Amino acid sequence: MAPNDSVETDGEATGTVVGRRKAARYIVPFAVAGVAAATIGLVPALADSGDPELPDITAQELVEKIAASDQEQLSGTVKVSTDLGIPSFGGLADSLSQGAGQDAPGASPDARLMELASGTHTLRVAVDGPDKQRLSILGEGSEYSLVHNGDDVWGYDSESNEVYHSQATEHGSKGKAEERGRPEGMPATPKDLAEEALDAADGTTSVTVGGTAQVAGRDAYKLVIEPKRSGSTIGSVTVAVDASTGVPLKFTLAPSSGGKAVVDAGFTQVDFAKPAASSFSFTPPKGAEVTEADELKAKDKGPAAEGLGAVGGLKGLDVIGEGWNAVAEIKVPGGSGMPAPGSGDAPAQARQFLDAFGDKVTGDFGTGTVFRTRLVNALLTDDGTVYVGAVTKDALVKAADTAE
Template identity: 55%
Template sequence: MAANTNTSRKIARYAVPVAVAGVAAATVAMVPAFANAGGPDLPKVTAQQLIEKIAASDVQELSGTAKISTDLGLPKIATGLLGGGGVAGGSANPEDKVAQLANGTHTFRVAADGPDRQKLTFLDGKDEYSLIHNGDDVWGYDSKSNEVFHEKAPQPGKDGDAGKGTEHKPGDRLAASPQQLAQDVLKAAGPTTDVSVGETAQVAGRDAYQLVLKPKQSGSTVGSVQIAVDAKNGVPLRVQLLSSQGGKPIVDAGFTKVDFAKPSADTFKFTAPKGAKVTEGAAEAGKAGEDEHWKALDSFPGLGGLMDGANGKDGDVKVLGEGWATIARIDSGAGKGLKELENDKNAPKEAKQFLNSLGDKVTGSFGEGRVLSTRLVNALITDDGKVYVGAVTKDALVKAAEANK
């Protein structure tokens, strides 16, 4: 799935954006679905054979229903910002749906007919949000607000020099789909990963093998990753991410119904409804909305510079460790920003609430700091303006801060 970086970014905008999927892929791309007891009796395969089966799968056409559930264990203030409702409502721009999809359970219909036609429709009661890619056009439609987003899709070899000679499978633009999540997992798996074949299972009425990935290193928040693979055609049917602390999956994405027949051409046709507000998208990815979710923090004393560092604007980033234990150290240049904010009696109430949501104070040879904890990614923000972040435990972050202060 080779692609020019700029083209990949543009294509990502047209995928249904699931925030947690992006985080998982960036931090080592994880995911498991424990085998159902009494699974189907299938011929034995090795892990290498199963990986090759996935890689060789060239299914171009499918339709069905899928579900994704995300339980990051976010702080209450963050959960409130993300919203507990459905996806429908507000702007039809796909980028505006990112935060909403990082929380709760969402059901969607999916259809694909080759690399140039895909459709995802998220279902939330009587309201729907649809993302349609049909040839040169990408449409986003929000039925609740009756808003339409339209943008021209980047075409390999046509979008400047980007994408020349590249090929794309349907999963490339369906970031919420089990296929794309599985590809992200396998691409990120390396020598720090133990790969094996689990028990067989049945997913969406189809017999499946299960590929299990586990960190060899200690300190990861990820317990294991498992991909249910269609025994006949090699299509990933379900992907789950389990926490090293146990409990229900952090991410559980899979088909509940799937059909590999060619969808009707009418499936991908879209005409803006009468009276709908139509917004034309930016010509290039990244020009609009790239940092929207951080802008609200810029006004908080000391946090603006910290967020700039986290977004790579001015911060000095150093990668510590490898594989599942990778930690990024960001020197934001915010200095004593957090401590000043904590002691500032005139600081906005919202800023203090955000600070308190970061979690417990920690101390070490690096000084003092606070830990922002989720079930997947943890971040240690020190009072001298450094940020240590990764899919690792709080103790692993503290040790990294002490060794790299």
């Protein structure tokens, strides 16, 4: 078993391995939480089945092994379990869509991939380089597939026989996903996950090799990433890394509060051979309703979208703190906060919601309400400022006091 070697990021390059591009960087909470939510569809592994004997490796060497991995072809079955301690995102997305007057097609990836942020799901995945990926979410008697092949991205819902189509190259400017060779909205490969996580480095993280495991029948090292300081809702992130290829084979995000993992995702079966070309072929079935992405964009310019414009037009975004303890400060347009539970301005349903899910807090900043999940918490002050981060309630109050 590998020794429990460790490194701590201190902002300085201490050797040639640490000094290299992405390998000198370690994971911080917003990167972990964001990547887990946005790319969870292709994050690996599940059941451990023993602790194999492997050659010793240091944490620095294991990080370098992930960054140097050139494995771009794989296929397999993935099981994803997510427990943020909130109601199903799928139902929430439906409610928000209806409330906004939007009629998004059932095959739109924006809505369907959100389902992965809650509950347990079984997926089939196939990857052949940056231009060919396929993700299928298996349901009871139905299947949703998202296929990227060259310039085309197709989404297909077998239950409703609806199809979504977009051009991978139609976006005006490239985001991080497109810079890595995949279209925005398409789940990342395991290598993408590792590289995006390693991109976010600072001095608040310690990294250790936490032994070995066998995942999906393959020997792996366990990389354990933890915050140095208290105040984060994230207790640790464990990534099982394939000993042969350097591909991440397990991703587990444990909360600092204890209990079951917030995210536990991974391959139950994996094959690193080149997938069949037919895996990435798609033709809309006969009679299917096809929606083009540009049609949805045209609808987004209507009155309903204008009514939501204020949400997307938040100004004055600042970040307080760093790393695991970073808190985003957002000024709500108009400076109006949530009505207090005892306020006559608050509708009965709003007061019930605040009573059930919100904790009233006070500080140098004034008064406000904290809304909590197992991972991300938010403080909404009565004067209309939002503080949000993967931090505890006390850390949010402290950040708000610091900002005043």
